[in-house]
Amino acid sequence: MHLWQDGLLALLAAIGLSSLLWAAVRWLFCGRPTPRRGDALALVPVRGNGEHLEEQIRYLAALGREEGCFDAVVVADCGLTEEGRQAAALLARDSRMVIFCGREELSGLLEERFSSPSP
Numbered sequence: 001m002h003l004w005q006d007g008l009l010a011l012l013a014a015i016g017l018s019s020l021l022w023a024a025v026r027w028l029f030c031g032r033p034t035p036r037r038g039d040a041l042a043l044v045p046v047r048g049n050g051e052h053l054e055e056q057i058r059y060l061a062a063l064g065r066e067e068g069c070f071d072a073v074v075v076a077d078c079g080l081t082e083e084g085r086q087a088a089a090l091l092a093r094d095s096r097m098v099i100f101c102g103r104e105e106l107s108g109l110l111e112e113r114f115s116s117p118s119p
Contacts, residue, residue: 039114040070045103046077050084054091061097074109077102 042060046053053075060073075088075098092100101109 041110041113042070042073044073044075046075046084046088047079048084049081050087053084053087057091057095057098061095064097071097073098074106075100076106 042064044053044056044060057073057075064070064073073095075092077085077088077100080088088100092098099109
């Protein structure tokens with residue numbers, strides 16, 4: 001019975017050690033996260049029924065949060081079906097980083113966000 005417990009303890013210790021080693025290597029090569037850029041947006045023009053929209057938006061939002069490369073993800077309706085519009089609206093409602101707008105509203109949104117100089 002002690003052999004089984006010792007094996008389990010060794011496995012957990014190896015997992016913990018490898019996790020610490022991976023964190024150190026990642027910090028060494030990736031460095032610290034870049035500062036947030038408040039003046040960059042990710043623009044995703046979508047059409048159809050938004051089949052893979054959720055995966056794309058969640059990936060871009062995670063990239064923006066982790067790497068700080070942009071401040072928001074703008075989903076522009078360029079011919080979505082009613083089902084696609086509902087999916088995009090739900091994604092925008094669930095995340096503060098996602099903005100859903102129509103093609104006509106896009107220029108107004110960009111003008112509004114970039115009209116005043118950022119501090």
